[in-house]
Amino acid sequence: MGLLDHIWLGIVTVFSADPVFSIAGLPISITIVMVILGFLFGIFVGATPGIGGPFAMAISLPILISVFGFDANALLPVLGFLVGIMKGSTIGGAVPAILFNTPGTPDSLMTTLDGYPLTKRGQPGKALRVAHFSSVSGDTFSDIVLITCAPFLAILVEKFLDFPEKAALIILSLAFVSAVVGSNVWKGMLAALLGLFIAYIGTGEDGHPRLSMGSDSLAAGFPLISAVLGVLILGEVFKSLEDMWREMKDTSSITHVEVKGDNKLHLSDIRRILPFIGISASIGTMIGALPGIGSTLAATLGYATGRKYHKGSPAFGEGAIEGIAATEAANSAVAGANLIPVLSLGIPGNVSAVFILLATETISGFTPGPQVFRLVPDQINQEMVYAFGLFTTMIFANGLNWTLGGIFMRWMGVMIRIPKQRLLPIVLLLTLTAIYVQQTTMFAVYVTLGFGFLGYLMRKLNMSVLAFIIAYILANNLEEAMRQAFAVTGADPWFLFAGPISITFMVLAIAVVVFFARNQKDLS
Amino acid sequence: MSKLTKIVMPLAVVGMAATAFMATPAKAEWQPKGPISVIIGFAAGGGTDTQARLIAAELKKRKGWNVIPSNVTGKGGVVMARKLKGLPNDGLTIGMAVTEVFGYNMLASKKAGYKTDDFTYIATTTSSQMGIVANTSKGWKTFADVIAAAKKGKVFKFAGMSAKHADINFLIEQKYGVKFNTVVLRGGRKVMNAIIAGDVDLGYGAGIQSKAVRSGKMVNLASGLSQRLKISPNAPTLVEMGIPYDIGAKFIFVAPAGIPGEARKALADAIGDIINDPSTKASQYVSKGYGGPDVITGKKLDAFIQNEIKIAKVLMKLMK
Numbered sequence: 099m100g101l102l103d104h105i106w107l108g109i110v111t112v113f114s115a116d117p118v119f120s121i122a123g124l125p126i127s128i129t130i131v132m133v134i135l136g137f138l139f140g141i142f143v144g145a146t147p148g149i150g151g152p153f154a155m156a157i158s159l160p161i162l163i164s165v166f167g168f169d170a171n172a173l174l175p176v177l178g179f180l181v182g183i184m185k186g187s188t189i190g191g192a193v194p195a196i197l198f199n200t201p202g203t204p205d206s207l208m209t210t211l212d213g214y215p216l217t218k219r220g221q222p223g224k225a226l227r228v229a230h231f232s233s234v235s236g237d238t239f240s241d242i243v244l245i246t247c248a249p250f251l252a253i254l255v256e257k258f259l260d261f262p263e264k265a266a267l268i269i270l271s272l273a274f275v276s277a278v279v280g281s282n283v284w285k286g287m288l289a290a291l292l293g294l295f296i297a298y299i300g301t302g303e304d305g306h307p308r309l310s311m312g313s314d315s316l317a318a319g320f321p322l323i324s325a326v327l328g329v330l331i332l333g334e335v336f337k338s339l340e341d342m343w344r345e346m347k348d349t350s351s352i353t354h355v356e357v358k359g360d361n362k363l364h365l366s367d368i369r370r371i372l373p374f375i376g377i378s379a380s381i382g383t384m385i386g387a388l389p390g391i392g393s394t395l396a397a398t399l400g401y402a403t404g405r406k407y408h409k410g411s412p413a414f415g416e417g418a419i420e421g422i423a424a425t426e427a428a429n430s431a432v433a434g435a436n437l438i439p440v441l442s443l444g445i446p447g448n449v450s451a452v453f454i455l456l457a458t459e460t461i462s463g464f465t466p467g468p469q470v471f472r473l474v475p476d477q478i479n480q481e482m483v484y485a486f487g488l489f490t491t492m493i494f495a496n497g498l499n500w501t502l503g504g505i506f507m508r509w510m511g512v513m514i515r516i517p518k519q520r521l522l523p524i525v526l527l528l529t530l531t532a533i534y535v536q537q538t539t540m541f542a543v544y545v546t547l548g549f550g551f552l553g554y555l556m557r558k559l560n561m562s563v564l565a566f567i568i569a570y571i572l573a574n575n576l577e578e579a580m581r582q583a584f585a586v587t588g589a590d591p592w593f594l595f596a597g598p599i600s601i602t603f604m605v606l607a608i609a610v611v612v613f614f615a616r617n618q619k620d621l622s
Numbered sequence: 623m624s625k626l627t628k629i630v631m632p633l634a635v636v637g638m639a640a641t642a643f644m645a646t647p648a649k650a651e652w653q654p655k656g657p658i659s660v661i662i663g664f665a666a667g668g669g670t671d672t673q674a675r676l677i678a679a680e681l682k683k684r685k686g687w688n689v690i691p692s693n694v695t696g697k698g699g700v701v702m703a704r705k706l707k708g709l710p711n712d713g714l715t716i717g718m719a720v721t722e723v724f725g726y727n728m729l730a731s732k733k734a735g736y737k738t739d740d741f742t743y744i745a746t747t748t749s750s751q752m753g754i755v756a757n758t759s760k761g762w763k764t765f766a767d768v769i770a771a772a773k774k775g776k777v778f779k780f781a782g783m784s785a786k787h788a789d790i791n792f793l794i795e796q797k798y799g800v801k802f803n804t805v806v807l808r809g810g811r812k813v814m815n816a817i818i819a820g821d822v823d824l825g826y827g828a829g830i831q832s833k834a835v836r837s838g839k840m841v842n843l844a845s846g847l848s849q850r851l852k853i854s855p856n857a858p859t860l861v862e863m864g865i866p867y868d869i870g871a872k873f874i875f876v877a878p879a880g881i882p883g884e885a886r887k888a889l890a891d892a893i894g895d896i897i898n899d900p901s902t903k904a905s906q907y908v909s910k911g912y913g914g915p916d917v918i919t920g921k922k923l924d925a926f927i928q929n930e931i932k933i934a935k936v937l938m939k940l941m942k
Contacts, residue, residue, distance in 0.1 A: 168691050169679045256819045261805070303696050306735055307704075318694070318705050462675045462691070465667050469815050476837060538657060578808065585805040586779050586822065 101249075104479065108486025112174060112494070129174040133491050136179035137498050138506070140186020145510035147194050148338060148518050149525060150203040151187030152449040155180050156327050157528045159453055160536035163460055170463025173484055177457055178491040184450050185495040188237060188430045189503050192229035193510045196422070197222055202513075205393040205429040208401040212414060212421030219417060223361030223508070228419045229426045230504045231363060232371060236379040236427030238496050240434030243383050244441075245489050249471040252442035256468035261586045262593045265579035266603035268572055269594075271389045271445050273607035275569070277614040279392065280562030284615070289561045293569030294576070296320065301574055303581065320549075321542045323456070324533055325570060328546040329563055330449065331529045333553015335522050340554075342518055371423035374404045378424045382431025389439055389447035392564070393432040400428025434492065441466050441485060444575065446568060455571070652888035654714055657688040660875075663702030663719035664783070664809030665695045669830045669911065671809065673747055673873055674718040676904035680896045687892075695808040697731065698784025699723035703876075704735040711878040713885030716744060720828070720871040722786055725930035729938055730785040738931060743923045744875040745890040747897050747904075749913035750828035752846030752870050753854065757817060758839055760824075764857055765844035768824065772800035780804045781813045781825035786869060789941055790846075793865050828871070829912040846870055867937055872916060872926075873908075890919040 117125030136158075143154040162179055166172035191203035196213030209229060216225040259267065276286035299309045300319035307317035378400035385396040404424025405414040414421045437454065439445045444466040446452045458464045464484045471482055533546050556563055587593040595601050660678055664670040671693060678689035694702040699719035706717040724741065728734045756762055762771075772778060780802040782788055791804045805822065807813050810830040816822045817840070824843065834840035835853055842854035846869040850859055860867060875893055877886065894917040896902050905915055918926055 167679070167682070169675055260821050301696075303701065306733055314708050317708065459666070460692075462666055462671065465811075467815070468819065472818065474834075474837070474839070477833070582805050582807065586781075586803050588777065588801075588803040 101473065104473075104482045105486045107478065107483045108488075109490045111483060111487045112178070112490040115174070116171065129178045129487075129491060130494065132175040133178040133182045133495050134498065136182020137186040137495055138182075139179075140183035140188075141190040141503070141506050141510055142186070142513070143183070144187030144190020145193040145202055145507070145513040146190075146516055146521065147200050147202050147513075148521055150191065151183050152453070153331060153334075153525065154183045154187065155450060155453040156331050157525070157532050158183065159457055159460075160323055160327075160532040163457075164535050166461075168461055170461065170480075170484075173458070173461045173463050174487045174491065176461060177454065177488050180450075180453055180457060181488070181491045182495050182498075184433050185237065185492070185499055186503075188433060189230055189233045189499060189507050190510055191429075192233065192422075192426055193226065193507055194513065196225045196229060197511050205397040206425070207394070208397050208425040209422055211401075212416070212418050212425075215412075215415075215417030216419070216422075220358035221361055221417075222357065224363060224367075224419065225422060226508055227361075227363035227504065228367065228371060228422045230499075230507055231368065232375050232378075232423035233426040233430040234496065234499045234503060235375050236382055236429075236431035237433060237499065239379040239427075240383045240386060240431040241489070241492050241496060242434075243387075244434040244437055244492075247387075248438050248441045248485075251438060252468045252471040255442050256472070258599060259468075260597070261579060261583035262596055263600045263603065265576065265583045266594050266600035266607075267443065268445065268576045268579060270603045270607040270610075271439075272565075272569055272572060272576070273610050275389055276562070276565045277610045278395075279564045281560045283611060283618060285559070285561045286565045287611070289556060289563070289565040290569035293566040294573045296325065297570045297573030298577070302577060315541055320545050321533075321537055322571075323536060324542045324545040325549050326452065326456070326567055327529055327533060328549025329553035329556070329566060331525065332546060332550025333557055333563060335526050335529075336550055336554040337557045338518065338522055342522075367419060371420055374407070374420045374424045375427040377403055377407070378426075378428035379431040382428040383435040385428075386432035386435030386447065387438045389445055389568070392448045393429040396432045397425045397429035401425045437488075441470060442468060446571065449564065449567070452567060452571060652713070652882070652884040654687055654885075655712070656714055657690050658714050658716065660689055660691045661702055661706055661715070661717045662691055662693045663695065663699030663717060663723060664693070665812055666693050667811035668809035669750075669811075669828055670699075670718055670720065670873055671811070672907060673904060676902070676907055677747070677893060677896055680902050680904055681892055684896070685892055698727050698782075698786070698806065700727050700731050700734055700785075703728070703741070706876065706878055707736045707740040709878050711742070711881045713877065713881045713889065716875055716877045716889065718873065718875050720750065720784075721746070721874050721927065721930050722784060722869075722871045722934075724874075724876070724927055726786045726789075726934035726937065727784050729931070729934050730789060738927060740879050741876045742879050742881050742886055743927055744877055744886060744919065745893045745897075746872040746874045746916055746918045746923065746926075747893070748908035748916045749872045750846075750870050751832065751851055751853075751912055752826065752828050753831060753835075753842035753851050753857065754824060754844040754846065755813075755817060755827040755831045755835070755840050756824040756843055757820075758841050762824075762841065762843055765863060766858070768843060769794075769798050769800060769863075772802070773798065777801050777803055778824060779822040781807050781816050781822040783807060783810060783813060783826055783828070786937075787826045789937070790860070790865060790867065790869060793867075793940070794863075797864055832911040867940075868933075872918070873912075874923075887920075893917070894919060 112129045113127055116128045118128050118131055143149050162176045166176055191206040192209050195201040195206040195209040199210050199214040201207045201210055213225045272290050276290040277283045280286045300307045300317050302308050310316035381400050382396040401424050408414055408420050412418045436447045436451045439447055440451045440455055446455045458466055464481050470485050530543055533542050583593045594604055660674050662671050662674045675691050678691050681687045681689050694705050702717055703723050709715040754765055762768055780791055788804045788806055791802050810828050813825040817825050831840055835842055842851055842857045844857050845851040845859040848868040896904050897915045897917050899905055
């Protein structure tokens with residue numbers, strides 16, 4: 099079976115497996131329905147300030163798994179829903195940024211700079227259309243890079259990475275994430291080490307449960323989903339509640355803007371913004387392929403680069419459509435490329451990728467890694483079929499973004515009116531319910547609350563939550579890779595420095611930390 | 623969208639999820655009072671994992687039982703057994719592993735942390751087709767070729783799935799005066815991936831290799847059973863190679879000790895019916911790569927486990 103057969107099977111699986119109903123004789127598969135639902139949910143949460151795509155993915159995953167189950171048939175519907183959220187929320191985020199000067203997600207902060215001035219001039223429609231066009235272009239570009247690169251990268255990984263190199267690569271990823279994310283390299287490293295430490299409770303190959311202090315509940319380690327959702331969601335909820343309490347006196351009202359002047363997106367406008375989209379999409383894709391940096395930095399870099407190249411008026415920051423294009427193309431281009439390290443190595447780079455990885459780990463039939471893209475003569479590699487199925491859902495979601503996204507996006511302006519004090523308790527309730535639905539023990543709920551408090555403290559101390567989460571998820575892979583590399587090299591204590599590739603990874607890991615730590619000093 | 627629907631919609635999703643748990647038909651025999659979790663002792667994608675998940679899906683279909691699989695890997699199933707021991711014995715928590723987890727692997731671990739009678743044994747599903755496997759491209763025909771090359775001083779990377787495999791390798795090293803770098807991976811699928819990727823030179827396969835052997839990509843170099851493997855009659859047994867031991871194992875469902883008798887019977891009957899019904903995916907899976915349906919339950923199973931321990935002790939003595 100060749101590559102094309104697998105691609106075709108992936109597409110067929112997405113569109114025809116398990117049809118739920120048919121429209122005019124055309125059966126509509128469950129996966130397609132889930133992508134559409136996820137996409138609508140994604141736009142909705144993206145446009146709601148205070149919650150975003152990762153929130154929605156986190157809450158959905160446990161519920162989806164208890165609805166669809168764990169066997170391989172559940173894979174594409176669940177992944178489809180998550181992909182839908184991922185895509186929908188990228189375009190939704192620009193809406194409150196443009197209309198109300200409030201970014202829906204941190205990475206649309208730069209969108210406010212040019213989007214809001216346009217709104218004040220009476221051109222919110224134009225701003226939204228530019229944001230939509232740029233965002234979807236960036237996203238599509240990134241997906242194309244993912245689909246063409248991931249299989250080749252996976253083959254390279256399989257050919258050149260042995261046990262010691264895999265261990266070194268995980269160390270490099272962790273060093274990179276700790277150094278790049280967040281305010282301070284050393285705080286990032288601390289967060290990552292804390293993640294490793296907590297992940298090592300109760301796990302491992304010891305004769306007795308490690309670090310459990312004799313507690314039976316700790317003997318099996320913390321439930322993964324409780325730890326991730328606790329730190330990521332509850333931590334944020336607690337922090338927002340505190341912020342709200344502080345800002346109670348600040349009662350800014352939403353002003354109504356009169357729509358006037360040119361609100362269409364003309365061909366000449368597209369010609370103006372295309373170069374900016376091109377540059378930003380490339381920046382976003384490159385950043386996405388590296389673990390840990392994420393869309394906020396991509397947006398900032400895209401905007402800064404765009405500003406450097408921009409000539410003429412209006413200038414950036416005064417309502418230039420090029421500014422919106424540069425930001426939105428960059429932050430949207432991160433999502434697709436972020437799946438490159440996930441699919442070829444099993445290493446997640448940002449929060450959305452974490453949930454895609456968690457879904458594949460919980461549901462059987464698909465384990466990200468080099469074997470996904472291996473061609474076996476005369477046989478179907480089912481994992482490759484799923485991979486192309488996943489790509490198909492991404493392209494389908496892009497199609498939704500191109501066609502319906504713009505329309506839905508313009509409706510979502512009302513979301514700003516949802517008061518945060520109503521929203522946060524709902525998020526809290528949904529998270530705890532989702533945890534209980536999947537784990538069915540109160541212990542998991544208490545653990546989630548505990549990790550929520552940890553997440554709150556980390557946010558107060560300006561420690562990177564993402565470094566913690568990624569370290570927590572990679573901890574056991576790291577331990578396994580280290581033990582196996584040690585055994586397979588015949589108990590060589592210098593196994594990490596035995597080959598040129600692993601030495602390169604280790605040197606890079608140290609270099610990344612030193613480089614960012616020094617730059618930090620310059621800034622302060 | 624009105625304000626109300628905005629709040630109601632997500633709640634409806636949760637509600638739907640909650641009702642999924644209530645769909646249990648009323649019958650006279652033992653019924654689980656909630657979802658059953660199956661803790662699988664090996665990594666996702668391997669033989670144990672695939673069987674457990676196929677059976678879980680079929681239990682849901684036939685009985686309406688909600689079966690939730692998860693993987694707890696490490697030390698060839700020992701980590702799972704240790705965890706399972708302390709969990710509630712109400713029939714809602716069961717584990718799946720291979721019989722050697724309750725025989726050789728338990729005895730060989732310095733501090734396994736559990737004993738034979740910490741468990742109630744529910745049912746076996748099939749027997750392994752244990753072989754020593756390598757890529758055909760290595761040019762080896764049988765295990766004798768590997769030994770010949772190793773005697774010239776080559777140190778091969780050799781992947782097993784449990785402590786037992788590491789110990790067998792030690793016996794081979796002793797017998798032939800060779801050296802292997804043995805690494806224990808978490809399950810058959812990981813061993814297969816490591817062999818294909820060239821990360822190791824050879825490894826143990828419990829039957830998961832059958833497809834690749836049939837297609838000619840891989841070769842069974844030796845049989846780990848007391849007789850030669852069905853698909854590779856040319857590969858000698860370890861016994862023929864002077865390692866007098868059958869390292870075959872059976873795949874087995876277990877529960878913490880003392881689960882209600884009717885729960886043990888209901889679970890064993892349900893699993894047995896699925897494996898013995900040739901129309902199920904689980905049955906077809908164990909017939910294609912493994913020894914076909916081989917269901918042992920009740921007192922016979924207890925006796926089988928006792929016998930495993932007896933044999934394991936013989937090998938342990940041999941090691942000393």
